[in-house]
Amino acid sequence: MATDTHPGKTGAGAAGPSLRRLLLDNGALTALVVLLLAMSLLSGDFLTTQNLLNVGVQAAVTAILAFGVTFVIVSAGIDLSVGSVAALSATVLAWSATSAGMPVVLAVLLAVATGIACGFVNGALVAYGKLPSFIATLAMLSIARGLSLVISQGSPIAFPDSVSTLGDTLGGWLPVPVLVMIAMGLITALVLARTYLGRSMYAIGGNEEAARLSGLRVKKQKLAIYALSGLFAAVAGIVLASRLTSAQPQAAQGYELDAIAAVVIGGASLAGGVGKASGTLIGALILAVLRNGLNLMSVSAFWQQVVIGVVIALAVLLDTLRRKAGSGAPSSAGSSAAGPGSPGSGRRGAMKAGLALVCVAAVIAAVTFFNNSGSSGGNTRVGMSLSTLNNPFFVQMKAGAQAEAKAAGIDLTVTDAQNDASQQANQLQNFTSSGVDSIIVNPVDSDAVGPAVRSANDADIPVVAADRGVNKAQTATLVASDNVAGGKLAAKALADKLGGKGSIVVLQGTAGTSASRERGAGFAAGIKAYPGIKVVATQPADFDRTKGLDVMTNLLQGHPGITGVFAENDEMALGAVKALGAKAGKSVSVIGFDGTPDGLKAVGAGTLYASVAQQPKELGKIAVQNAVRAADDKKVAGTVKVPVKVVTRQNVADFS
Numbered sequence: 001m002a003t004d005t006h007p008g009k010t011g012a013g014a015a016g017p018s019l020r021r022l023l024l025d026n027g028a029l030t031a032l033v034v035l036l037l038a039m040s041l042l043s044g045d046f047l048t049t050q051n052l053l054n055v056g057v058q059a060a061v062t063a064i065l066a067f068g069v070t071f072v073i074v075s076a077g078i079d080l081s082v083g084s085v086a087a088l089s090a091t092v093l094a095w096s097a098t099s100a101g102m103p104v105v106l107a108v109l110l111a112v113a114t115g116i117a118c119g120f121v122n123g124a125l126v127a128y129g130k131l132p133s134f135i136a137t138l139a140m141l142s143i144a145r146g147l148s149l150v151i152s153q154g155s156p157i158a159f160p161d162s163v164s165t166l167g168d169t170l171g172g173w174l175p176v177p178v179l180v181m182i183a184m185g186l187i188t189a190l191v192l193a194r195t196y197l198g199r200s201m202y203a204i205g206g207n208e209e210a211a212r213l214s215g216l217r218v219k220k221q222k223l224a225i226y227a228l229s230g231l232f233a234a235v236a237g238i239v240l241a242s243r244l245t246s247a248q249p250q251a252a253q254g255y256e257l258d259a260i261a262a263v264v265i266g267g268a269s270l271a272g273g274v275g276k277a278s279g280t281l282i283g284a285l286i287l288a289v290l291r292n293g294l295n296l297m298s299v300s301a302f303w304q305q306v307v308i309g310v311v312i313a314l315a316v317l318l319d320t321l322r323r324k325a326g327s328g329a330p331s332s333a334g335s336s337a338a339g340p341g342s343p344g345s346g347r348r349g350a351m352k353a354g355l356a357l358v359c360v361a362a363v364i365a366a367v368t369f370f371n372n373s374g375s376s377g378g379n380t381r382v383g384m385s386l387s388t389l390n391n392p393f394f395v396q397m398k399a400g401a402q403a404e405a406k407a408a409g410i411d412l413t414v415t416d417a418q419n420d421a422s423q424q425a426n427q428l429q430n431f432t433s434s435g436v437d438s439i440i441v442n443p444v445d446s447d448a449v450g451p452a453v454r455s456a457n458d459a460d461i462p463v464v465a466a467d468r469g470v471n472k473a474q475t476a477t478l479v480a481s482d483n484v485a486g487g488k489l490a491a492k493a494l495a496d497k498l499g500g501k502g503s504i505v506v507l508q509g510t511a512g513t514s515a516s517r518e519r520g521a522g523f524a525a526g527i528k529a530y531p532g533i534k535v536v537a538t539q540p541a542d543f544d545r546t547k548g549l550d551v552m553t554n555l556l557q558g559h560p561g562i563t564g565v566f567a568e569n570d571e572m573a574l575g576a577v578k579a580l581g582a583k584a585g586k587s588v589s590v591i592g593f594d595g596t597p598d599g600l601k602a603v604g605a606g607t608l609y610a611s612v613a614q615q616p617k618e619l620g621k622i623a624v625q626n627a628v629r630a631a632d633d634k635k636v637a638g639t640v641k642v643p644v645k646v647v648t649r650q651n652v653a654d655f656s
Helices: 002-024 027-042 049-074 082-098 104-127 133-152 161-167 176-194 196-206 208-213 218-244 255-265 277-296 301-327 343-373 392-408 421-434 450-458 483-498 514-527 545-558 570-583 597-605 616-631
Strands: 381-386 411-416 438-441 463-466 477-480 502-508 533-540 564-567 589-594 610-613 639-641 645-648
Touching: 027 277, 027 301, 049 082, 049 176, 049 196, 049 218, 049 255, 049 277, 049 421, 082 104, 082 133, 082 218, 082 255, 104 133, 104 161, 104 218, 161 176, 161 218, 176 196, 176 218, 176 277, 196 208, 196 218, 208 218, 218 421, 255 277, 277 301, 277 421, 381 392, 381 421, 381 616, 392 411, 392 570, 392 597, 392 616, 421 438, 421 450, 438 450, 438 616, 450 463, 463 616, 477 616, 483 502, 483 514, 483 533, 483 564, 483 589, 483 610, 483 645, 502 514, 502 545, 502 570, 514 533, 533 545, 545 570, 564 570, 570 589, 570 597, 597 610, 597 645
Parallel strands: 381 411, 381 438, 438 463, 463 477, 477 639, 502 533, 502 564, 564 589, 589 610
Antiparallel strands: 610 645
């Protein structure tokens, strides 16, 4: 009888230790479990079915990219090109299916072939060209991104409806991106564990020379490894574009770093020879949980980056210490030191548990000390997603919105999309799942934000568009200045200043953004009325002052006799002023756009001739007012225009 009952006791008693051992032996899994518990305690909106599905969707693209990168890292390489290859593959699909009129099936195959070809080139450069993988893939990062911009001409391309279903749900609740992520994860696990190529990856990563001497054709294996990474990048690009219903030439910027972080967090070693698909998936989920949870808790967009970096470092440290502790354990099968109940094991477990608690402490500290910078207390809850907070115009818009929210007692949460349409879609999904009363969105791209806004429509949450409109979705109102009209005003002001004659250059904003397209189109239409003015160069400077300085410096080498500059925002205009030096405001007239404090200061000093001012603080204030009205089911106008005005030295004091 004793023998009958003993197994039952062992099984029941072993369940706890087995789970504990599983967590202690996997630092990334421990960190994920602790983060899930922490987020559940800190936010009542986190542990809901809809939000957990959101986390899965938001992890999907990073996870698929990371699965491909896992192959490369296991073989002791690195692939920095996957984000750009994803964007290029999606652009190829959209262009070939629309502009080229190719059948969708062939367009998809061409997109996949594009990813494989990019990976094959990477592998050839590494294996046969003897280039370090860092350099080879860095070059491909630039090449693929450039080709994406060339093919799309810098503008988003609508995605075929038949392929866009990859971004939808099955049965109205199960996201297809999650299914694709799971499928690609299973393929990764199968390749690593059950194929000759997978075993070759571990052998090459462990000791490449030993693998070669053992008879492995290392060069051919590397071709296959990098081609696989390119294939996975293509799939990720297609899934991302499907979510956004458009191929964005600037999509997936920086995603290669998230992919590498996910692989390393999941337990892989950058030295090679170690890594698995399940660990990579856990790493991607950790990143998604962090971003989702911090959004729900209204942590400031700036502090989110700090917290994510700290927790990533702690998660990797946890796993590193686990490995060191494991390597120092006795190897004897009969040694009790390696057992789950041994003193050494307990000390290691306590150390790992302590580090996991530090992860939670980092999140709690961020919420405690920095939560107020992202929200304003109140009853009505409004979410606001801005395209970027690295631009003074949008910083002022945020300030105006927060001032109005504070005065009205509104709980306003502001997030920063960092000019990433996918990240903005995630933020809007988080707002929707948390049940805010209304949403304000300043779109990175008017088309890409459509699906996320439609989800808010389905949840009966009113959406207010700010500065830029939303396509293919319903909005309660659009609060904006007319960018096209502003561009025309800039053209007239510059032409009048030059007397209808001269040579000018145009500094464009970030390729593909609606603000750049609209301002540029308005200026181009307005300047046509002055045949004596010739546009000698048009170059993008990404709405950035430093890039404006660099691009203007380069243009002056080829066009030293220009008499005017139009920049699509004040930041680029101020960079151009710096490049022009003494010429600014004298022999060369520069006009900017936005009416930022620095821009108006330069106008007053005479170095900047004029700025088309949009009054961003007023725009933010009016957006909040209309969001509250919409939340209260009050009538709001379909469009609310904030007046634009050309500010020159003569009227800058009145405007300020």
